[in-house]
Structure formats: structure tokens, C-alpha cells
Amino acid sequence: MTLTTSWIDDITMTELERNPYPIYERLRAEAPLAYVPVLGSYVASTTDICRSIATSPDFEAIITKAGGRTFGHPAVIGVNGPIHDDLRSMVDPALQPQEVDRWIEGLVRPIARRYLEAFDNDGHAELVSQYCEPVSVRALGDLLGLQSVNSDKLREWFHKLSHSFTNAGVDENGEFTNPAGFDEGDEAKAEIRSIVDPMIDNWIDNPDDSAISHWLHDGMPEGQTRGRDYIYPTLYVYLLGAMQEPGHAMASTLVGLFTRPEQFESVVDEPALIPRAISEGMRWTSPIWSATARVSTKDVEVAGVHLPEGSVVLMSYGSANHDTAVFEAPTAFDITRPPLPHLAFGAGNHACAGIYFANHVCRIGVEELLDTIPNLERDTSSDVEFWGWGFRGPTSLHANWEV
Template sequence: MTTTSPDWIADITMEELEQNPYPFYERLRTEAPLAYVPALGCHVASTKEMCKRIAGADDGDFEGVITPAGRRTFGDPAVLDANGEQHDELRAMVDPGLQPSQVDRYVDGLARPIARRYLEQFENDGHADLVAQFCEPVSVRSLGDLMGLQSVSSDKLREWFRKLNVSFTNAGVDADGNFANPDGFIPGDEAKAEIREILDPLLDKWTVEPDDSALSHWLHDGMPEGQVRDRETIYPNVFVYLLGAMQEPGHAMASTIAGLLTRPDQLERVIDDPSLIRRAITEAVRWTSPIWSATARRSTKDLTIDGVELPAGSVVMMSYGSANHDENDYDGPSRYDLDRTPIPNLAFGAGKHACAGTYFATEVVRIGLEELFEAIPNLESNTDSETDYWGWGFRSPLEVPVTWEV
């Protein structure tokens, strides 16, 4: 328990967090940067300094962990929930193909034709919802093809993401610490059963006929001659990818567009000068972090941090979306600003469990935006619709409605 815990923290609900977590976390940053939140059943780190302090700890005080809802969703062993030698082995399985030198080898040939293909479907219409028609499809198709899932439709990949997301963010607990909504895991269970049904034959094929797909490499790389990696090791990490990596580049792309639409002059500059796209992405993932509050750490011993008692085994949620709005580092953090002084943000995490796909995700977003702005340079916000956001674990615009002269 904490030594000081403002009474209002007990009144927060999961529904409020999903709709708009920012007011709640702004108060946390000011009044209780590390606090126990009953609705989540764990502590929350809300400032940039506190997140870096805990996530980046290398003194053995904290280890990587996922929330109970995350463990219920992914199973074990998931790379987010592993530590020590097990974590090193799982990262050795997933990391090689995501190193910048490797990504540079294939990403343009992978993502650019996909972006062009989706643009061709609506660029002559004069209007679109870019989330549904471009950002999410480009994101899931790029990672899906990299994994070797060309036979799975983009709509099915998006469906899997949504169902796993419902399960992963079903974090609410009752007074006894039990899940408040057990039925909230049903969509994720349905998705996982379907994923196994579709992937099992593919894994059978790659076992005897390896290729250059990511999942084929997961089976074979680092294994003794004639052996493949156990599927019960592979599947939890497939679920991690299909949630945390499958659609987040799309959400980062959507947030970049949405942010630029709030600053038409800055949008025009980026369209005129594509070299600014990377800068625009960096500000967007600070402004609306796609992985808003979905990673955690667990204390390995009894600790006291700034007067807050953390008994051994305490789970601390890293709220990177809140950290990226920390007023100590960012002036007017709720405003998108391409010209903001560049200060490193925590959109992709920190420490040993930082996101393995940071470079791949950013490059997919960059390529998608290059193609979009070249094809439709006169993009404007559709003033008949507002851009609504949703999500506490993963946050993004629900829609980005735009128009243009054809």
C-alpha cells in the first residue's frame, strides 16, 4: 500500500480510463506520481522520471512482468513477462529480423507496394476514413506478410487485434482482486483458438520447408540441428505480436495524420518536404502514444520509493502515454507541435523490455505517409466529423475522416 493515496484515486473507473485517461493522469503526475489504483489492482507510474526510474532499473529491484489480464491473454512464456536467461532467449528469437540493418534490407519492398495498393482503392474518391481504409490495413498487412501470414486477410488480422485488445485491457478488478468482468476474455480466447487453427498447418509446413518468414525463423533459428522450437513457446509471442506490433504502426500513422490536421500549416510543410516525416512521427507518438499504458514491472523485494511502500511482488504499470505529457519536459503537452524542441520520449518503452520493433514500426509509418502525401497532397480534415480517440492500454483515433479535391 502507499503511504499517501489521495481519496479520489479510488473513484476512477475503467470506463473513464478508456474514454479519456489524460485528466486522471495529469492529477496523478502532480499529486501521486507512484500510486496504487484500485480499479487496476496495481500501482501506476505516471511521470517521465518515475517511469524511467522503474522501467530502466538495472539493479535487480524490478523485473519485467505483464498485468494479470495480459498474462491471461498471452499465456506463458511471453517475452514481455520473461526475465533473465529466458528473456534473453526469447529476444534472440524475435530480435534478429527487426534490427535496423535487417529492416533496411526489406522494409521498402515490403511496405511500399502495400501502401500503394490500398491508396489505389480510394484515392479518386475525394474522401476516406484513413484509419479503416489505409493506416490499419497497411500496418497489419506489412507485419502479417513479414510473419508469413499472406494467406490471412487484412480484415481478419484487424479482427484478431481487436479481440486480443479487448482481452488484454480487461484489467478491472473487484475488491477481492478478481477480474471484474470475466466474460471480457471471451473475444481474446476466440481469436487465439482461430489463430492456432490457421497457424498450425503453416508451422507444420515451415518445420520441413523453412523460408524467410519471421515465424519460420522463430521455429529454426538458434535450435540444434534437426530440431525446431516448441510451439508452446512460439504461440504466446505470436499473440504478443498480433496485439502489440500488428496494429500499432497503423495507430502511430493515424495519430501523425490527426496531429498534423490540427496544424494545417505544419501539414503543408511536411507534404512539401518529406524529410520532415520522421520528425512528425516522433511528435505524434509523444502526443498520442499508441502503446499508452500496456507494460509493467514487478518489484523483486520490499521497496520504498518516494514514500510509497512497494512490497515484494508489487506490479507497477508504466504509463508511457502519461509520461509523454509530463509538464516537466514538454510545454503544452496536449498540443501537437512539429516544431517542439526534440526531447526523447517513452513511446516505445525503456530498459531491457523496450519495444523490439521500434525501427520496423517507424519505417512502416514513414513509408505509408510518404505514399499518402504524394498521392493526395491536398488532404484536409473532414469538418463534418470529429476525431475521437479511445483506449487506455492501446490508444488511437477511432477514425480520421478526410477530404480532398479530385
């Protein structure tokens, strides 16, 4: 028997994408682990339940239905056992702190400066499209080995994949209510393969230091490589989640700082506060808001709710990061709050592999922006709108400054 109430039955995808916070606030209060019909799965909305399920031996990772339709199999976020171990052994080495420290400054700082030079004398900019997203996609694109793919194309790919991945609405029969919502994701994947396939052909015979080349070769017997169909689903994961997360975290952090002018000034005056501001920005508006899931491997009871074997639970980390049982006044951006751990990067053995990388991309990006334009101000003639339920961030952020 599923736990549901009439108002939960009426939740729509449109409401979730525009502003999931009021719905999840009510879920946390009334039904912190509840079956949500429009999503066709249970939803975990509090910190305790999310962390408990993410680390429980009674649950395994599973990709959401819309995620599976978007990425295919085996994507690193939705597999377990030896396949998960192999995929993590494939992607993790380049993202270890000692390795990231070796090249992160030389990779990201020139990228940030190059984008800033394009508009710092203009006195105005739309920071999401002109800076935050381009810095984010260019940093990861270059790490992967996609230097020849321009940043606008990388941004186009992650937006299309995001729309496809979050096209999660289902009817009473579990069928997608908007099948056409996957079309743009399919178009992006076809274009990705048409561009990356020739690169893979070259990397097979001529390995280099790019991440995708390492994915093909590392840990494989002499003369063998991992198959391209095996690595593509994880590449799509990277081209969506890993590309959008630093950019949207930067943008959300800036929006948050603009709500607290005194804290903005503190960060400008003391750049050592930037990592704390970024951490608060990721808690305040988690870039990966509710995009990962777990499945029960046996009948189990969680928070008083009976979950039959095979029950899928969406891990709403963005909701958990607004849990009043953990965070005081969680809707407020506040870099002075106690540095409590948040769940923006997940938990358990499927926690994000790129935690260290993403934090440093954000740090360098914000450092360069505020060092170059310390008198940055939000353009109050334009509203800041956030979008997304699976992934969330500002759609635009207009700013002005005196030149």
C-alpha cells in the first residue's frame, strides 16, 4: 500500500519545474517519504531519510525511468556491483584531489579570464550565458578532450539532455505523458556520437592525456579498450550533470550573494570566503536537485513506510538541503551559518565523483569574476528566475558595473 494524499495526487511536472520548494516543504512536514503519482515513484524529502537510503545496504542505485530513456545503459549513476566498480575506476582517477591539484589552476583560470575579457569593459552582462555556463562547460570539455567542440555547442547539449532527463511525468499506467519531450535529447546524442566517434577512433590508436582516452584504455589488457557503447552512457552523464553543476552553482552563489549585500562585500574584500559562499550556494539551490534514485532490494520499512522490494525512491537532495531539522532558516542564503554538511553532491557509494573538481571550478570562476569586476551589481530591472526540478539553477542573471 502506498502512502499518498489527495494533494500529492494533484502535483504536476509544471509545478515542480517552476518551483518545487513549496511542494517539498509540505512533503517534509506531512509525508517525508511518499509515493508521488506524476513521478511514478516514491520521493525522499528530508535529510535523514535521504542520507539513510543513500547509505543503506537495502538499497541499490537505479537510474530514473526518464534518465534511463535519456542515457541508456550502463550509466555510472544507475549501476551497481562490478559494472559500477569498473565505471568508477574509469572516471575516478582524473578527479582525485591530488590529480586535480596538478592541473586545475592551469586549466580553469585562463578559461575564466578569456570569457571575462570578452565583456568586462561593457559594464553589463548576462552572467549565466556569458560566463558561468561557458566556464563550466569549457573546463570539463577540455578535460574530457573535447577542445574542438565550441562552448555554445556544449551548452546546447547539456540543456537538451537536461530537458530529456527531467521529462519524468507518467500517467496511471506508468507511460510517459510527453514522449516528444525526449526528441531533443535524442538529437543531442546523435550529434554527440557523430562528433565523438571519430575522436574515439583516433584515441584507440593514439591515446593521450584526455579523460575519454583514459576511459578507453586504463585498466584494460594490452591491446584492448573499453567499447564505445559501454562508455557513451557515462559520457552523457558527464555532458549533463558534470557540465551544468559548476556553472549553475556559480550562478546560484552569485544570486545568493546579491541578496546579502554585506556578505557580497565581505567576499569581495576577503576572497578566502569564496569556498564558504559556494558551499552555501550549493546548499541554497542544489544544482542536482532531485535527479538520482535508489531501489529497494527487499521489502523494507523506512520512516514508517513499507516499501516492497523493487520500490524506486527519488533522492530529493535539494529538498533535504532545506530541511529545517538541520538548517536554520534554510530558505535564506547565509554564508555565516554553521558549516554543516549538505547533500548537494549526494551520499554513499554513488556520491558525485567530481566533488573536488566542481568546487575548484566554482572557486576559480568566482575568484576571477570578483577580482576583475569587484563593483558587480545585479541588474534589478530584470528578475532572476530559477528553473528545474531534477536539475536547478538560474535561467539568467543580468548584472551591471561601472567601467
